[in-house]
Amino acid sequence: MIPKLPEPDLNYLQRVLLEMLAIPSPTGFTDTIVRYVAERLKELGIPFELTRRGTIRATLKGRRYSPDRAVAAHVDTIGAIVREIQDTGRLGLAPVGCWSSRFAEGSRVSVFTDHGVIRGSVLPLLASGHAFNTAVDEMPISWDHVELRLDAFTYSRAETVALGVNIGDFVAFDPMPEFTESGYISARHLDDKAGVAALLAALKAVVDSGREPPIDCHPLFTITEETGSGAAGALPWDVSEFVGIDIAPSAKGQQSTEHAVTVAMQDSGGPYDFHLSRHLLKLAGQHEIPVRRDLFRYYHSDAQSAVEAGHDIRTALIAFGCDATHGYERTHIDSLAAMTQLISAYLLSPPVFASDAHAGKDSLERFSHQLEHEAQMENDTRVPAVETLVGRSDDPDR
Numbered sequence: 001m002i003p004k005l006p007e008p009d010l011n012y013l014q015r016v017l018l019e020m021l022a023i024p025s026p027t028g029f030t031d032t033i034v035r036y037v038a039e040r041l042k043e044l045g046i047p048f049e050l051t052r053r054g055t056i057r058a059t060l061k062g063r064r065y066s067p068d069r070a071v072a073a074h075v076d077t078i079g080a081i082v083r084e085i086q087d088t089g090r091l092g093l094a095p096v097g098c099w100s101s102r103f104a105e106g107s108r109v110s111v112f113t114d115h116g117v118i119r120g121s122v123l124p125l126l127a128s129g130h131a132f133n134t135a136v137d138e139m140p141i142s143w144d145h146v147e148l149r150l151d152a153f154t155y156s157r158a159e160t161v162a163l164g165v166n167i168g169d170f171v172a173f174d175p176m177p178e179f180t181e182s183g184y185i186s187a188r189h190l191d192d193k194a195g196v197a198a199l200l201a202a203l204k205a206v207v208d209s210g211r212e213p214p215i216d217c218h219p220l221f222t223i224t225e226e227t228g229s230g231a232a233g234a235l236p237w238d239v240s241e242f243v244g245i246d247i248a249p250s251a252k253g254q255q256s257t258e259h260a261v262t263v264a265m266q267d268s269g270g271p272y273d274f275h276l277s278r279h280l281l282k283l284a285g286q287h288e289i290p291v292r293r294d295l296f297r298y299y300h301s302d303a304q305s306a307v308e309a310g311h312d313i314r315t316a317l318i319a320f321g322c323d324a325t326h327g328y329e330r331t332h333i334d335s336l337a338a339m340t341q342l343i344s345a346y347l348l349s350p351p352v353f354a355s356d357a358h359a360g361k362d363s364l365e366r367f368s369h370q371l372e373h374e375a376q377m378e379n380d381t382r383v384p385a386v387e388t389l390v391g392r393s394d395d396p397d398r
Contacts, residue, residue, distance in 0.1 A: 001288050005348070006209035008201050008340040010333060011059050013247060014179060016040060017197035021187050024110060024172030026079025026096045028052055030223040033075045037221050038293050044207050046219070051281050054219040060203065060347065062213035067240035070218040071343065072302040073195040074225030074246070075186075078326060080104065080122075080171040082111070082148075089154035090147040093122070094173060095151050097226035098149050101143045103327040108174045108186050109148065111162040120150040122173075176328075183333040184258075190329040191247040194320055197368040198219060198336050199245055202343035204301060214350045221303050230305035241276055241352060244303035245343065247329075248319035256321040258331050260290035261338040264317040269304035273314035279352045280316055283345040292321070314352065318342055 025033040034054040039061050041058055048058035078097035085091060091111070095101070104122045111118045124134040124139050124146055139145055146173065156158045177187035185194070199219060206213065222230045225246075235242070248256035248264065257264040261278050263313060265272060278334075284291035303315035320335040352367060 003348075005024070005287055005341055005344050006205040006211070007099065007207075008205045008337060008344065010201070011342075012204060013197045013201035013336060013340060014185075017194055018177060018179070018198055019186070020075075020193040020196060021175040021177045021189060021328045022147045023076050024079075024112070024170075025189075026081075026170055026172055027224055027226045028081075028096065028171070029079070029112065029170040030076050032374055034221070034223065037075060037196065037200070037352075041219075044200075044204055046207070048211060050284040051234070054223050055202035055231075056219075057234060057236070058221075060206070060213060060217045060219060062215040062217060065078070066213045066215070066238055067354065068216040068218060068237050069090035069241040069351065070220055070231075070235060070237075070239045070251075070270075071199060071243045071245060071346070072222055072231050072234070072306075073244075074230060074302060075192070075196055076193045076223050076226050076227055077191065079173060080109075082165065082167055082169040082171065083143075084167065085157050085165060086147065087157050089156050089160040090149055091120075091160070093146065093148055093167065093193070095143055096170070097326075098325040101139050101146050103380055104143075104146055104173070107247070109163065110172045110174075111148070112149065112170045113166065114169075114173070115164050118150050118152055118163060118165065120148050120152075122148050182257055183279040185333065186328065186330040188323055188329060190230055190320075190331055190338070191325060192225065192245070194322075194336055195245040195247065195333055195339070198320065198339040199342045199343060201331055202347065205340070206347050207345050211348060213347050214388060217347050225302050225305070228305065230298060230302040232305045235306060235311055235313070238313070239313055241305055242303050242311070242316075243276070243346060244317040245339070246301050246317060246319045247322045247325055248292075249296065249299075250321045250323045250326045251324040254296075255292050255294040256319070257292060257335070258321040258323060259334040259338075259341050260292050260321060261335060262292045262294045262319045263302075263320060264296055264299075264319060265293055266319065267299040267301060267304065270309070272303070272316045273354050275368055276314040276316040279349070280318060280342065280346060283349055284342055287341060289341045289343050289345070290334070291342070
């Protein structure tokens with residue numbers, strides 16, 4: 001009989017999500033949210049260390065220390081940075097992370113100078129229908145066609161500089177969170193603060209249950225996923241399995257939904273590990289967790305960055321379903337609950353291959369099998385027997 005999973009504390013999940021949404025954390029400006037997550041780990045009694053820049057590397061002890069596994073979610077979000085100070089005193093912006101200026105227009109923001117915070121709004125260059133009539137609707141969509149209007153007395157470059165604004169100041173976009181009675185959660189930056197909240201809730205569930213994981217697991221909280229490096233330098237241990245935790249776009253052409261957890265089979269970096277992905281799908285089936293499979297065409301993850309950094313690890317990606325990713329995002333508590341359960345199930349599951357603890361295998365005996373029965377070897381394209389081909393090139397009569 002399969003042991004029942006510990007129940008996730010969804011009130012805890014929603015509370016830490018709301019508190020994290022209130023903390024600005026565009027990539028490059030993550031110290032405060034790193035401190036917040038570290039405090040939550042302290043409360044759970046989970047030891048951790050910080051890298052120089054602030055990636056959190058924690059350890060949830062198991063019965064065995066090898067092969068160990070890692071799970072990762074990122075605390076950094078998309079945002080912007082001051083690119084120029086215009087003659088009008090307004091600011092030109094460059095994006096932090098990959099996202100469209102279409103979703104920046106009309107947003108309330110905070111500009112973090114070296115000495116304080118100035119509020120403002122991001123507007124299209126032609127922002128008044130009364131002044132520009134239908135020309136407003138003809139504006140191109142790009143970061144070159146928006147500007148930041150500061151809520152300060154400034155109508156010139158000199159006046160803005162006098163306020164302490166500089167090139168390179170970070171700009172954080174208000175999250176505008178709303179948690180509805182129907183279970184929907186709308187906000188900017190659910191990517192990936194909702195994933196972080198689910199990981200923390202799963203860790204809490206396992207710790208509170210008193211159950212010991214079969215092997216050591218290292219929860220990682222990365223700070224540069226939105227700009228590509230993510231978990232590249234975050235694995236000092238002998239990790240054999242790495243599961244990324246992120247966002248799944250629920251949109252036309254996608255299979256993800258706001259009411260299930262997604263196991264991604266492939267993204268822009270190629271397919272995820274065959275065995276680890278199916279291990280997660282099997283766990284979802286065993287515990288009756290609503291799950292979808294999906295492919296992401298324009299997408300990178302912490303797991304991918306770890307492989308690109310040269311780590312010899314099996315990787316997989318699980319994600320909560322979300323509408324309008326990198327825009328005005330929306331998910332449902334159903335998806336976050338499913339993700340939390342799947343993370344807990346994974347933490348309490350045995351390693352996919354215990355033999356992965358042995359690097360440099362000198363035998364095929366310990367190597368994995370993707371094809372488990374002869375039917376999978378069947379193919380409509382028939383090939384001739386090897387015996388009919390051997391020696392043909394050497395026989396002049398053939």
